[in-house]
Amino acid sequence: MFPVEELARDERFVRMKIEDAILDPRNTTMKKERRSNLTPDIAEAPDAARALMHGIFVGEIQALEVAGRTCWDFPTGPGRDEAPFALKLDMARQSWDEARHVEIAIKLSEHMGTAIGEFAEQTMLYEAGCNADPVLRLTGVNRALEGLAIDVFNTMRDFGDTTQDPVLFFCEDWMLADEVTHVKMGSDWLRRITADDPERRKGALEFQRAVDKLFSFGGFRGEEDENPVHLARNFRRLAGFSDEEITGLVEISAEAYAEAQASRDAAIAASA
């Protein structure tokens, strides 16, 4: 696997660990009943939206990197350690889409009053997409990571709508259409590759649940008012998620949120 430390980044990029962000003392003092800071009528909303846009920008770079790696890391073929040529073609198409999304995210960042490097980069998306098994790679990248992109874009699109920003709304709407396609490719390939191997499919779906729990970022994604990003159920259905899978995802997000709150409570108790 290509080591995360060697990804191409210039001096504008600053990295931080995801756990440092979740357990940041400024967040641990946040009231539980507080609404999401992406609610337009609260004072932090513009900065929260800029931070999320920067997160989308680095997420797009990492999505480009992992989709591109899938074309390169596996020999072409039908075997267990190989990736079929048509799958690689889909990943190449996705890389092209993600490159375009990176450009759009940079322009949207300028539009929203921020710039590359104003916020830190976390590389968990890339790291979760570094599995040596092609099917686990596919579920990690095209079902978990790209699924998260659907939820985030849907949230940002709604934010553009409520704040009456047609540029933001339009861009998010179009990128959302691409992300639904990326998840649909993942859903279709997962079914195709594991058609005669129920054990392998089961293992892949378990791996996806583990990654989805990580990608709920301790309450960043969930169904409550205070979770900034909600599950985009309709778009997930369009992308091949069953209702049962969506319900499972709701439970995983709630678990991740409860665990993060317990860690924060422990951190507060320890500092007191």
Ligand SMILES: [Fe+2]
């Ligand atoms: Fe994207």
Ligand SMILES: [Fe+2]
């Ligand atoms: Fe994507």
